[in-house]
Amino acid sequence: MSYEYDEKGKIFTDHVSKIAIYATIQTTTHQMRGRIHVRRDQRIIDELDLDENFLAITDVSVLGTEGQVLFHTPFLALRRTHIVWVVPEQNSGEERES
Numbered sequence: 001m002s003y004e005y006d007e008k009g010k011i012f013t014d015h016v017s018k019i020a021i022y023a024t025i026q027t028t029t030h031q032m033r034g035r036i037h038v039r040r041d042q043r044i045i046d047e048l049d050l051d052e053n054f055l056a057i058t059d060v061s062v063l064g065t066e067g068q069v070l071f072h073t074p075f076l077a078l079r080r081t082h083i084v085w086v087v088p089e090q091n092s093g094e095e096r097e098s
Contacts, residue, residue: 034060
C-alpha cells in the first residue's frame with residue numbers, strides 16, 4: 001500500500017475505508033439481507049447512485065417468498081438495475097468498519 005502526503009500533512013492512500021451497514025434489499029424477484037459497504041463520508045443512497053453495474057453485498061441471506069432462507073453466501077454481486085428498495089437496519093448494531 002502506498003502513502004502520499006501533501007504540504008499540510010494530509011495522507012493519501014489507495015485504501016478506501018468503508019463501513020459495512022446491515023440492510024434488507026428487495027430485488028425484482030427476491031428479498032435479501034446482508035452488508036452493504038459504504039464509504040465513511042457517504043450514505044447508502046450515495047453508494048446506490050454510483051455509476052457501476054453491480055453492488056457488492058457480503059454475508060448475504062437470500063430469502064424465499066415465505067421469509068425462509070433459500071441460501072447464504074459470503075459474497076454476492078447484485079446488478080443495480082434489479083434493486084427495487086433498500087432498508088438499512090440502523091439500530092441493529094451491525095455497522096462495522098471494513
